[in-house]
Amino acid sequence: MVDPSWPVDARTTPALVQMLARSQATGLATRFAAAGHTDLRPGHAPLLVPLLAGGRHASDLAEELGVSRQAVAQTVAALEKGDYVERVTDPGDGRAKLIRLTPRGRSALRTMRATALAVEEQWRASLGEARLRELRTLLVMLLTEPG
Amino acid sequence: MVDPSWPVDARTTPALVQMLARSQATGLATRFAAAGHTDLRPGHAPLLVPLLAGGRHASDLAEELGVSRQAVAQTVAALEKGDYVERVTDPGDGRAKLIRLTPRGRSALRTMRATALAVEEQWRASLGEARLRELRTLLVMLLTEPG
DNA sequence: ACAGATTAGACAAGTAACTTGTCAAAATGC
DNA sequence: GCATTTTGACAAGTTACTTGTCTAATCTGT
Numbered sequence A, B: 001m002v003d004p005s006w007p008v009d010a011r012t013t014p015a016l017v018q019m020l021a022r023s024q025a026t027g028l029a030t031r032f033a034a035a036g037h038t039d040l041r042p043g044h045a046p047l048l049v050p051l052l053a054g055g056r057h058a059s060d061l062a063e064e065l066g067v068s069r070q071a072v073a074q075t076v077a078a079l080e081k082g083d084y085v086e087r088v089t090d091p092g093d094g095r096a097k098l099i100r101l102t103p104r105g106r107s108a109l110r111t112m113r114a115t116a117l118a119v120e121e122q123w124r125a126s127l128g129e130a131r132l133r134e135l136r137t138l139l140v141m142l143l144t145e146p147g
Numbered sequence C: 001a002c003a004g005a006t007t008a009g010a011c012a013a014g015t016a017a018c019t020t021g022t023c024a025a026a027a028t029g030c
Numbered sequence D: 001g002c003a004t005t006t007t008g009a010c011a012a013g014t015t016a017c018t019t020g021t022c023t024a025a026t027c028t029g030t
Helices: A013-034 A042-053 A058-065 A069-081 A103-127 A129-144 B013-034 B042-053 B058-065 B069-081 B103-127 B129-144
Strands: A085-089 A097-101 B085-089 B097-101
Touching: A013 A042, A013 A103, A013 B013, A013 B103, A013 B129, A042 A058, A042 A069, A042 A097, A042 A103, A058 A069, A058 A097, A069 A085, A097 A103, A103 A129, A103 B013, A103 B129, A129 B013, A129 B103, A129 B129, B013 B042, B013 B103, B042 B058, B042 B069, B042 B097, B042 B103, B058 B069, B058 B097, B069 B085, B097 B103, B103 B129
Parallel strands: none
Antiparallel strands: A085 A097, B085 B097
16 A cells, blocks of 8 residues: 555655655666566565675574564575575584575675665755755654654 | 664665655554554555545545555455444445545544654654754655656 | 573464456446 | 446455474573
């Protein structure tokens, strides 16, 4: 269920943020497909990102992402099938598996970042450099506030 | 799958928008529950909103929201069970049902708007009036741009 | 050293919010 | 007045999660 097509000006500011996030998400999936990663859904990205820093355990990822371990396990299974990640037994802990990026996974992450930067570039074109920086500042303020 | 807890500053601006939208959504569900609408999920709100203007057909709602008629039908069924909306046969069209807000539905919408305004107020407290207005302006610019 | 608690991940099943496909009944268009 | 379209219902499938239960491996206290 998406957003009704109301006059934008009549909406609350939080609603505007939701709308913008929505419109991004749709466009992102399109760009993914265009980049040849048809089996990579937008929801997979947040899992892939922290793997850039090195192999991680599923449990650690689950805690970091704020979801259940099963959610991670299922997503990892899908990503493994698509050759984006591989799971190898942790040499230091026989129970655990290390989830690591494959070269294809790394390539997909590059595409993702490029896509995000393309959107940012589009915003820069719409707003200008100064306003884009201002937007960034405001977003960071809201994200880092105590509440 | 949510966002990894990265340093905020290292992220692209579109990613920041996603993070903010996410953090809102979680907080919103909490406030709903606190207002006694435990059976009302965040996803139901977009359907309820256009009903404020009067009874609507499910098909019209589906088109307006950009989802299938079944998605609307299923959501309406849930909302009807919770006495947020009622479905009455359209006097002018025997096939169609008019979906209308009940008093409880109207009350829920008031709660929603109040919740959104509370978040906005919190943002005002964080940013100050001038910066909040600037944020609004920037969001509206991005939402109304041609692309 | 070893029983007991904890932790890692697998398997099973359930839920929410959608989707497509099919269908009957009612309305509309020549 | 018959063909087409529209409306909503029913059935089933998908995605992205959830909780619950289980086994195997590791850590802890004595």
